[in-house]
Amino acid sequence: MKSDITIPPILPANPASVRPGVASAQVLKLLSPLDGLISPGQSAQAQVLSLKQGDASFQLLLKLTLDSGRQTNVQVSSLQPFALGTLLNVSQSSAGSLAISIQQALSSAAAPLSRLDLQQVPAGTLLQGKVLSTQVLAQTAAQPTVYRSLVSVLNSALSTRTLTLDSAQPLRVGSLLSAQVEDAHTLNFVPLSGRQDQLALAQQLAAQQSRQGSLQGLLNALQKLAPGGDLPAPLRASIDTLLAGLPTAPQLSSPDTLKTALLNSGAFLEANLLNGQTQTLTPDMKATLLRLIAQIMPGLPANPNFNPGIAASTQAQAMPTFVRNALGMLGQVSAKPQTGGFPLPSRTLHSGDGEDSLENLLKLAAAALSRLQSHQLSSLEQSGRSAEGNLLTTWQLEIPMRNAHDIVPLQVKFQREDPPEKETADSPETRTIKDQLWRVELAFDLTPLGPLHVQAQLIRGSLSGQLWAERVYTAELIASQLGHLRQRLSDAGLSVTDLDCHLGTPPQGGHTPLEQRWVDETA
Incomplete structure (x- = not known):
C-alpha cells in the first residue's frame, strides 16, 4: 500500500529575510549555561549540525564560529526546527540563552527543497531518508490533519539534502523511510518490510555471529559422553538420534541422501512450520538443537550466578513450547545481513570445568543454534535485486558429516539468478523469460586434504567451476584429476566450459568473481 507525500513550496530566502514561521527575535536556550561565550555587542555565526525532536521543543547542535576564529559546539533547545546546515547569526543575551539577531538566508546546499529536480532524481527513483522532526500544522475544523516533517536524504544525488514533507500520517522521528519519486512535488511512501530493513538485519546478524560456535564443537562433545552416564532418558535419546543421523561423505554422493541432508539442515x-509440515521436525537439525536445549535446562544447577549466555537463555527459557519459539524466530531471520557471510569461520568455544557437564553442553548447543541462524541471515542478505535488476535467491546452510572418526562441517550455498521478464515488441502480454543462472559454493576441511573451496555456475546445461586448495599437495592432486572430473560431468550430461584448480583461497568481496565470464548468455 502506498500513500502520497507532498513537498510544500518554500519561499526563497535572502540574507535579510526571516524563515516563514520563525520569529525574528527567537531565543535559543542553552542546555548548559555558558558565561561570556560571546562578547557583549558581538555576534557569531552558527551552523545547525544536528536536530532532534523532544516532547515540546527541538534540540539542536550548533557549531559556533567566534570573531576570533575559534569554533565550538553548543547544544540548544528551540521551539522551531531548523534544517541541517542552516546558517544563523546569534548573540548571547544571557548565560543561558542565545538570541537570533539576524535570520541569514539558508545556503543553497542546506535549504529544504521546494521541489525535486527530475534530472537528478527521475520519476521512479527510490529515495531513502531519516526523519528529523514532525509537527502538526494548524488546520481549520473542516480540513484534515496534516503533518509536516523534515527528512534528511541518505542516498541518490540528493544525499545530505533536507526535504520538507507534508503527509496525512505522522512520521516517527528517527525512523528510516523509503519513498518513490512520482513527480517534482510528490513522493509515494514505500513501507519497509523486514527483509528490506538492512539496519535491523545487520544488528541481528552481528549479534548472532558474535555468539555462534562451530557445529563440530557440540557434536564432538556429545560423542565423548559416556555410553551409560546419568543423563535423563529423553536427553540421551535426542543425543543418539542427532549423532546417528549424521551422513558420511560417500553417502552424500547419493542425490537422495544429499537432498534429505539439505532439507534437514535447519535452514x-x-x-515447514508455517506450511504445517510438522512431520519434518524430528530429523531437522535446528529443531533437534531446540529440543536438546529444552531437555538440558531442567537439569542445570540452581545457581543464580550461572549464565550460559544470551543465546541459551533466550532460546531455552520458553521451552518446551518449542514450536512456538521456532515460529517466533521468523522475526529474527526475516530481516536482510552483511555480504560475505560464506563460508562462516570456524569458531571453537573454550570449555569450562567438566567438558561433559550440562552447563557446557548448553553453551555449545546455543552456539550451534546461533550458527545455523547466522547462515539463515546470510541467505536473506544475499537475496534481492542485483545492480542489473536480476532477482537473486540464496540458500546458505551447513551439513555436519562423518569422515572416519571426525565430524566435518560441509558449508553449502546455492544462489539462483532470475533475469527480469521482458515484453516482446509484438505483444506486451507476451513475455520473454531468460534462463536461470545457478551458482553453487562448497567449503569444507577434510583430513588430510585441508581446507577446500569450490565454486560452480550452471546455465542451460553448461557448467564452469573453480576449486581452491590451501595445501600445495592437495592443489596438485586435484589438478591431476581435473580431466577425470570433467569426464564424469560430461557423462552426467553437462557441457563443461571451464574447470580449474588454484592454490590459496578465493578472492574476497561481496561476490567472488571468476577470472572470466563463464557462459555467454547471448550465444
Missing part, C-alpha cells in the same frame, strides 16, 4: 524449519 527450512520455519518455512
Whole structure:
C-alpha cells in the first residue's frame, strides 16, 4: 500500500529575510549555561549540525564560529526546527540563552527543497531518508490533519539534502523511510518490510555471529559422553538420534541422501512450520538443537550466578513450547545481513570445568543454534535485486558429516539468478523469460586434504567451476584429476566450459568473481 507525500513550496530566502514561521527575535536556550561565550555587542555565526525532536521543543547542535576564529559546539533547545546546515547569526543575551539577531538566508546546499529536480532524481527513483522532526500544522475544523516533517536524504544525488514533507500520517522521528519519486512535488511512501530493513538485519546478524560456535564443537562433545552416564532418558535419546543421523561423505554422493541432508539442515524449519509440515521436525537439525536445549535446562544447577549466555537463555527459557519459539524466530531471520557471510569461520568455544557437564553442553548447543541462524541471515542478505535488476535467491546452510572418526562441517550455498521478464515488441502480454543462472559454493576441511573451496555456475546445461586448495599437495592432486572430473560431468550430461584448480583461497568481496565470464548468455 502506498500513500502520497507532498513537498510544500518554500519561499526563497535572502540574507535579510526571516524563515516563514520563525520569529525574528527567537531565543535559543542553552542546555548548559555558558558565561561570556560571546562578547557583549558581538555576534557569531552558527551552523545547525544536528536536530532532534523532544516532547515540546527541538534540540539542536550548533557549531559556533567566534570573531576570533575559534569554533565550538553548543547544544540548544528551540521551539522551531531548523534544517541541517542552516546558517544563523546569534548573540548571547544571557548565560543561558542565545538570541537570533539576524535570520541569514539558508545556503543553497542546506535549504529544504521546494521541489525535486527530475534530472537528478527521475520519476521512479527510490529515495531513502531519516526523519528529523514532525509537527502538526494548524488546520481549520473542516480540513484534515496534516503533518509536516523534515527528512534528511541518505542516498541518490540528493544525499545530505533536507526535504520538507507534508503527509496525512505522522512520521516517527528517527525512523528510516523509503519513498518513490512520482513527480517534482510528490513522493509515494514505500513501507519497509523486514527483509528490506538492512539496519535491523545487520544488528541481528552481528549479534548472532558474535555468539555462534562451530557445529563440530557440540557434536564432538556429545560423542565423548559416556555410553551409560546419568543423563535423563529423553536427553540421551535426542543425543543418539542427532549423532546417528549424521551422513558420511560417500553417502552424500547419493542425490537422495544429499537432498534429505539439505532439507534437514535447519535452514527450512520455519518455512515447514508455517506450511504445517510438522512431520519434518524430528530429523531437522535446528529443531533437534531446540529440543536438546529444552531437555538440558531442567537439569542445570540452581545457581543464580550461572549464565550460559544470551543465546541459551533466550532460546531455552520458553521451552518446551518449542514450536512456538521456532515460529517466533521468523522475526529474527526475516530481516536482510552483511555480504560475505560464506563460508562462516570456524569458531571453537573454550570449555569450562567438566567438558561433559550440562552447563557446557548448553553453551555449545546455543552456539550451534546461533550458527545455523547466522547462515539463515546470510541467505536473506544475499537475496534481492542485483545492480542489473536480476532477482537473486540464496540458500546458505551447513551439513555436519562423518569422515572416519571426525565430524566435518560441509558449508553449502546455492544462489539462483532470475533475469527480469521482458515484453516482446509484438505483444506486451507476451513475455520473454531468460534462463536461470545457478551458482553453487562448497567449503569444507577434510583430513588430510585441508581446507577446500569450490565454486560452480550452471546455465542451460553448461557448467564452469573453480576449486581452491590451501595445501600445495592437495592443489596438485586435484589438478591431476581435473580431466577425470570433467569426464564424469560430461557423462552426467553437462557441457563443461571451464574447470580449474588454484592454490590459496578465493578472492574476497561481496561476490567472488571468476577470472572470466563463464557462459555467454547471448550465444
